[in-house]
Amino acid sequence: xxxxxxxxxxxxxxxxxxxxxxxxxxxxxxxxxxxxxxxxxxxxxxxxxxxxxxxxxxxxxxxxxxxxxxxxxxxxxxxxxxxxxxxxxxxxxxxxxxxxxxxx
Amino acid sequence: xxxxxxxxxxxxxxxxxxxxxxxxxxxxxxxxxxxxxxxxxxxxxxxxxxxxxxxxxxxxxxxxxxxxxxxxxxxxxxxxxxxxxxxxxxxxxxxxxxxxxxxxxxxxxxxxxxxxxxxxxxxxxxxxxxxxxxxxxxxxxxxxxxxxxxxxxxxxxxxxxxxxxxxx
Numbered sequence: 001x002x003x004x005x006x007x008x009x010x011x012x013x014x015x016x017x018x019x020x021x022x023x024x025x026x027x028x029x030x031x032x033x034x035x036x037x038x039x040x041x042x043x044x045x046x047x048x049x050x051x052x053x054x055x056x057x058x059x060x061x062x063x064x065x066x067x068x069x070x071x072x073x074x075x076x077x078x079x080x081x082x083x084x085x086x087x088x089x090x091x092x093x094x095x096x097x098x099x100x101x102x103x104x
Numbered sequence: 105x106x107x108x109x110x111x112x113x114x115x116x117x118x119x120x121x122x123x124x125x126x127x128x129x130x131x132x133x134x135x136x137x138x139x140x141x142x143x144x145x146x147x148x149x150x151x152x153x154x155x156x157x158x159x160x161x162x163x164x165x166x167x168x169x170x171x172x173x174x175x176x177x178x179x180x181x182x183x184x185x186x187x188x189x190x191x192x193x194x195x196x197x198x199x200x201x202x203x204x205x206x207x208x209x210x211x212x213x214x215x216x217x218x219x220x221x222x223x224x225x226x227x228x229x230x231x232x233x234x235x236x237x238x239x240x241x242x243x244x245x246x247x248x249x250x251x252x253x254x255x256x257x258x259x260x261x262x263x264x265x266x267x268x269x270x271x272x
Binding site: 005006007008009010012013014015016017018019020021023024025026027029030032033034036037040043044047048062063064066067068070071072073074075077078079081082084085086088094 | 125
C-alpha cells in the first residue's frame with residue numbers, strides 16, 4: 001500500500017491543474033472542465049484522509065461526504081453547461097470575456 | 105497491485121488532466137477527461153473506496169462526459185482559439201505559489217499514515233440511510249435541479265419563436 005502523503009500531493013496537483021484552467025483559460029467549457037477536475041481532486045483528498053480502518057468516525061463518513069460533493073459538482077456542471085449553451089445561442093461565443101453581453 | 109504501477113497511474117492521471125486543459129481541440133480535451141476519470145477510478149479502487157469509485161465513474165466518467173460531448177457538438181466551436189499568454193503566465197505564477205505552500209504544509213504535517221481502506225459499500229449505505237437521511241433528501245433536491253438544468257439544454261428557441269409567430 002502506498003503512502004497517504006503521495007495521495008494528498010496527487011490531490012493538490014490535480015486541484016492546481018483545475019485552478020489553472022479557472023484562472024488561465026477564457027473558454028467557458030475549459031473552465032467547467034477545470035471545476036470538474038477540482039471536484040475530483042477534493043474527493044481524492046477526502047478518501048486519502050479517511051482511508052484508515054483504525055480511525056473511528058471519519059472513516060465511516062469517508063465515502064459519504066464525497067457523494068454529496070459529487071452531487072453538488074454534478075449540479076454545478078449541469079447549470080454551467082446550460083448557461084454556456086444559452087450564451088452561445090445569444091452571443092455565438094464560448095469566450096468568458098464576451099459573456100458580458102448577457103447583461104445587455 | 106505493484107506500488108510502481110500505482111505511481112504510474114497517479115502520474116498518468118495528472119498528465120491526462122493537463123492534456124484535457126491544454127489541448128486545443130475540445131473533443132480531445134473530453135477524451136483527456138475520460139482518461140483522467142479512469143485513472144482516478146483505479147486510485148479509488150486500490151483504496152477500497154468501491155462505492156465512491158463506481159459512482160464517480162458513472163456520474164463523471166459517463167454522464168458528464170456525454171454532456172460535455174453534447175455541449176461541444178452544439179456550440180460548433182471545435183477548437184479553443186482563445187489562448188492568452190499573459191493570462192496563462194499570471195495564472196501559472198499564482199498556482200506555483202499556492203502549490204508550493206500546499207505541498208510544504210502537507211509534507212511538514214505530522215500524523216500521516218498508510219491508508220488501509222475505507223468502510224464497505226454495505227456499511228456506507230446503511231450509514232447513509234440511518235444517520236444521513238437529510239443528505240439523501242438534499243441530494244434528491246440537487247438532482248431534481250440538475251435534471252431541470254439539463255432539460256434547458258434541449259429547449260429549442262427556434263420552435264418557441266415559430267409558435268409565437270403562428271399564434272400572433
